[in-house]
Amino acid sequence: MSSLQMPKVDDVVMSKKDKIASDLCGIINSKNVLSNPDELRPFETDGLTAYRQMPLLVVMPETVEEVSQILEYCNENKIKVVPRGAGTGLSGGSMPLEDCVLMAMGKFNKIIEIDYENRCVVTQPCVTNLAITHAVQDKGFYYAPDPSSQIACSIGGNVAENSGGVHSLKYGATTNNLLGIEVVLMDGTIAKFGGKAMDAEGYDFLGLMTGSEGLLGVITKVTVKILKSPEVVKAALVGFPSIEDAGNCVAEIIAEGCIPAGMEIMDKALTKATNDYSKAGYPTDAEAMMIVEFDGTEHEVEAYINKAKQIAEKNNSTSLKISKSNEERLKFWAGRKAAFPACGVLAPDYMCMDGSIPRGKLAEVLNEISRLSKKYNLAVANAFHAGDGNLHPLIMFDANDKESLRKCEEFGADILKYCVKVGGALTGEHGVGIEKRELMCEAFNDKDIQQQLTIKVALDPNSLLNPGKVYPILRKCAEEGRVHVHGGKTKFPDIPRF
Amino acid sequence: MFMEEKQNSQTSLDFNQNIFKPSSREEIIEIVKNCYKKNIPLEINGLKSKNKIGRNFQSEKTLDLSDYKGIIDYKPEELYIKVKAGTPLKEIIEELDKNNQQLAFEPNDFGYLFSGESNIGSIGGVVSCNFAGSRRFKVGSVRDHILGFQGINGKGETIKSGGTVVKNVTGYDLSKLISGSFGTLTVLTELSIKVLPKPETSKTLVIKNPHLKKALDFLGKALSSSTDPSGGVFYPDYFGKNFVLNDLTHDGGLTAIRIEGPINSVDQRLNRLSKELSLLDQELSILDSEQSNIFWSRTKNLEVFKSLKSNLLRIVLPISETLQVIQKLKSFDIKYFIDWGGSLIWASFDQLNTKILSEIKDTVKKNQGYITLIKVEEDLKASVDIFTIDPIKYKISEKIKRSFDPKRILNPGKMYTGI
Numbered sequence: 001m002s003s004l005q006m007p008k009v010d011d012v013v014m015s016k017k018d019k020i021a022s023d024l025c026g027i028i029n030s031k032n033v034l035s036n037p038d039e040l041r042p043f044e045t046d047g048l049t050a051y052r053q054m055p056l057l058v059v060m061p062e063t064v065e066e067v068s069q070i071l072e073y074c075n076e077n078k079i080k081v082v083p084r085g086a087g088t089g090l091s092g093g094s095m096p097l098e099d100c101v102l103m104a105m106g107k108f109n110k111i112i113e114i115d116y117e118n119r120c121v122v123t124q125p126c127v128t129n130l131a132i133t134h135a136v137q138d139k140g141f142y143y144a145p146d147p148s149s150q151i152a153c154s155i156g157g158n159v160a161e162n163s164g165g166v167h168s169l170k171y172g173a174t175t176n177n178l179l180g181i182e183v184v185l186m187d188g189t190i191a192k193f194g195g196k197a198m199d200a201e202g203y204d205f206l207g208l209m210t211g212s213e214g215l216l217g218v219i220t221k222v223t224v225k226i227l228k229s230p231e232v233v234k235a236a237l238v239g240f241p242s243i244e245d246a247g248n249c250v251a252e253i254i255a256e257g258c259i260p261a262g263m264e265i266m267d268k269a270l271t272k273a274t275n276d277y278s279k280a281g282y283p284t285d286a287e288a289m290m291i292v293e294f295d296g297t298e299h300e301v302e303a304y305i306n307k308a309k310q311i312a313e314k315n316n317s318t319s320l321k322i323s324k325s326n327e328e329r330l331k332f333w334a335g336r337k338a339a340f341p342a343c344g345v346l347a348p349d350y351m352c353m354d355g356s357i358p359r360g361k362l363a364e365v366l367n368e369i370s371r372l373s374k375k376y377n378l379a380v381a382n383a384f385h386a387g388d389g390n391l392h393p394l395i396m397f398d399a400n401d402k403e404s405l406r407k408c409e410e411f412g413a414d415i416l417k418y419c420v421k422v423g424g425a426l427t428g429e430h431g432v433g434i435e436k437r438e439l440m441c442e443a444f445n446d447k448d449i450q451q452q453l454t455i456k457v458a459l460d461p462n463s464l465l466n467p468g469k470v471y472p473i474l475r476k477c478a479e480e481g482r483v484h485v486h487g488g489k490t491k492f493p494d495i496p497r498f
Numbered sequence: 499m500f501m502e503e504k505q506n507s508q509t510s511l512d513f514n515q516n517i518f519k520p521s522s523r524e525e526i527i528e529i530v531k532n533c534y535k536k537n538i539p540l541e542i543n544g545l546k547s548k549n550k551i552g553r554n555f556q557s558e559k560t561l562d563l564s565d566y567k568g569i570i571d572y573k574p575e576e577l578y579i580k581v582k583a584g585t586p587l588k589e590i591i592e593e594l595d596k597n598n599q600q601l602a603f604e605p606n607d608f609g610y611l612f613s614g615e616s617n618i619g620s621i622g623g624v625v626s627c628n629f630a631g632s633r634r635f636k637v638g639s640v641r642d643h644i645l646g647f648q649g650i651n652g653k654g655e656t657i658k659s660g661g662t663v664v665k666n667v668t669g670y671d672l673s674k675l676i677s678g679s680f681g682t683l684t685v686l687t688e689l690s691i692k693v694l695p696k697p698e699t700s701k702t703l704v705i706k707n708p709h710l711k712k713a714l715d716f717l718g719k720a721l722s723s724s725t726d727p728s729g730g731v732f733y734p735d736y737f738g739k740n741f742v743l744n745d746l747t748h749d750g751g752l753t754a755i756r757i758e759g760p761i762n763s764v765d766q767r768l769n770r771l772s773k774e775l776s777l778l779d780q781e782l783s784i785l786d787s788e789q790s791n792i793f794w795s796r797t798k799n800l801e802v803f804k805s806l807k808s809n810l811l812r813i814v815l816p817i818s819e820t821l822q823v824i825q826k827l828k829s830f831d832i833k834y835f836i837d838w839g840g841s842l843i844w845a846s847f848d849q850l851n852t853k854i855l856s857e858i859k860d861t862v863k864k865n866q867g868y869i870t871l872i873k874v875e876e877d878l879k880a881s882v883d884i885f886t887i888d889p890i891k892y893k894i895s896e897k898i899k900r901s902f903d904p905k906r907i908l909n910p911g912k913m914y915t916g917i
Contacts (some may be wrong), residue, residue, distance in 0.1 A: 175671065228724050
């Protein structure tokens with residue numbers, strides 16, 4: 001495990017563990033307060049498994065009132081709280097702190113209302129993303145954002161991270177598909193932002209909370225819009241002799257005015273690994289492979305697929321296969337969706353990065369990634385949501401080898417810095433969490449970060465809700481030691497600190 | 499490494515004037531810093547197309563951003579445009595036209611309502627108000643198209659959030675927060691906005707139908723169908739005559755549904771939609787692309803309320819509540835039309851006073867909606883709330899306002915007393 005330092009542990013809180021547990025048992029059913037190590041173990045990490053920390057206690061509230069009372073109690077007693085949904089996050093957003101009460105929202109697992117007339121679903125936050133679609137698909141509806149982890153990730157977690165997915169290109173990320181939330185602030189205030197009527201007046205707290213990574217409130221109810229399933233969906237599998245050709249093809253398809261439902265690229269290494277893993281029928285001899293999917297009515301899809309085909313041919317495509325049935329289309333995707341497990345074959349561990357870049361810079365950034373791969377002597381496989389410029393380089397390493405992990409972290413940081421340099425962003429959809437915290441100053445200056453921190457302070461003056469995540473070290477907090485230290489050295493020493 | 503801000507460069511501003519018209523960011527910073535230091539409230543204006551919306555408030559000085567304009571960067575292939583906040587929307591639209599692109603959120607042109615002629619305003623104003631046009635239910639609101647911004651907070655500090663790429667979850671999404679904040683959080687200086695290709699064609703199915711209930715039924719079915727409409731409105735009988743178009747064969751009440759996309763697909767979807775709605779040939783007209791654009795442009799411009807003297811409300815509801823609310827509102831003398839496929843009502847009232855207004859507000863609130871007073875008489879404006887807010891949200895808004903503008907100098911009281 002890498003030695004990432006977190007906010008200073010509060011010894012008073014640590015010493016009062018039993019008292020806190022007993023107080024919490026007075027607020028919620030005592031079977032929902034976990035305190036012995038065996039019970040806490042499952043909560044020590046989230047999807048960013050390189051980092052682990054046992055929490056002080058775990059609480060599993062069942063109602064919004066309980067959430068409110070627990071937060072109010074923790075606020076009054078200056079106890080840190082880390083909220084957690086399904087624990088599938090990839091940036092360590094719900095990694096516990098040693099002295100925290102981890103609020104596991106798993107019992108909020110029911111869909112409250114399906115409202116076809118207003119085309120929305122009201123649900124508790126720990127319902128999985130895919131369960132929403134399952135609940136409405138018999139009437140021909142679905143929920144559009146589809147992160148790869150949709151079978152397991154919770155809708156509340158999606159809101160906290162503003163999750164995207166392969167179909168964000170056409171349908172937007174969580175923030176664009178959300179109508180309302182109920183959220184509990186650190187002082188216990190239960191607030192409702194948005195609802196079934198669109199664009200609630202006043203400050204857009206719905207937008208502010210979405211993607212705030214559990215730093216501003218705990219989500220207890222979510223209203224999402226649902227869409228009518230498209231009548232026809234077709235995908236094309238296209239091979240290219242070079243990444244440049246694939247990148248140019250993507251940029252041209254978008255510029256031509258066809259917005260696909262999804263457009264993905266994988267490099268040769270990943271194409272081969274996923275094909276071996278899932279037998280998806282990919283062109284394994286191609287240097288880059290693209291999956292492009294269109295949805296809509298029959299004529300619409302036909303028109304767009306033809307246009308995409310012409311553009312691909314113009315950009316030297318070496319193979320092109322159009323799905324003839326829904327089964328075949330799903331087979332195309334099966335490989336892409338299995339990209340992460342397939343990498344398990346290539347190395348003991350991998351770190352999934354999540355930079356976002358202008359589409360036109362795809363080839364340039366890929367060349368840089370392959371240069372860095374040689375520099376660090378770590379293999380990398382690349383998957384991209386190419387249509388919206390969201391990269392997922394998967395760096396292969398061995399977590400048991402500390403040197404390998406250190407190189408992997410530096411490699412990842414170099415990729416993200418390069419993304420920012422070409423006009424992109426540190427994270428497209430996985431969030432900052434603890435993983436990219438130290439890189440925030442690549443994207444923002446002192447004033448930008450201070451402005452964001454004053455918002456945090458306005459809603460959580462004692463910084464008790466998920467502290468140590470997202471934001472780098474404040475100058476005044478430097479003595480608290482929230483700096484990633486490895487081998488006695490500060491992580492990213494060339495970055496200015498606050 | 500970030501660029502050092504040029505906040506220290508001095509300009510030759512005269513602080514005795516009451517209206518500042520800066521043309522550089524340095525000047526804006528200096529003005530705000532000065533006002534911060536001296537506790538001087540500032541009214542922020544762009545092209546004044548919507549400055550009558552919102553509460554009246556005391557301000558000593560005016561910050562007129564109409565000279566702070568220009569396109570900074572437009573990358574059609576990357577689908578974004580970066581502009582200075584005072585840039586007239588007209589200029590942006592003309593530039594996008596050259597590349598057959600558009601702002602998909604179709605902002606309302608309030609010029610017809612307030613001054614009898616087009617004045618769609620500046621991009622900063624459009625973002626600050628967050629009023630989206632007819633495509634709202636399909637493409638989202640103005641806020642959904644803001645990729646990033648730069649602004650000056652109430653202390654005179656330059657802040658930014660977001661960028662120019664579509665997918666970005668780095669830090670809090672302040673672009674959402676400043677959208678619809680009516681200039682009370684920052685003086686916007688730059689905006690990066692998502693642009694989209696114009697659809698190949700756009701046609702409109704117009705159904706001859708004066709009945710509200712039937713109209714809502716048509717709209718509900720259309721929006722829940724896989725024909726994927728991008729606009730849905732209902733105009734009652736009294737507004738039908740406002741739409742004299744070659745392809746429109748009657749002048750009574752109408753329900754209109756827009757379909758956009760590749761030409762073959764549009765025809766196929768229109769055909770399917772009229773079957774799904776069980777329409778007879780004599781009940782419908784199809785507007786071709788040109789006439790369809792005229793029709794939706796008139797809707798976006800609120801042209802049926804052109805030069806309306808007063809009393810226009812904007813009411814947003816869940817679609818399921820619209821029928822009930824309008825039936826109740828009919829006890830007052832109202833004229834209205836419905837946009838957003840059934841969830842947005844633009845309603846003018848013959849008479850409006852505090853008592854009537856409070857009844858309307860109760861009704862709308864009970865039905866999970868909200869009201870914005872768009873145009874009301876000055877006397878009334880002084881004595882009622884323009885926007886709707888609940889006490890919890892008010893308390894949080896106060897805190898957020900302070901975090902951006904601790905001395906309350908940016909449009910203080912424009913939205914709510916004390917904010």
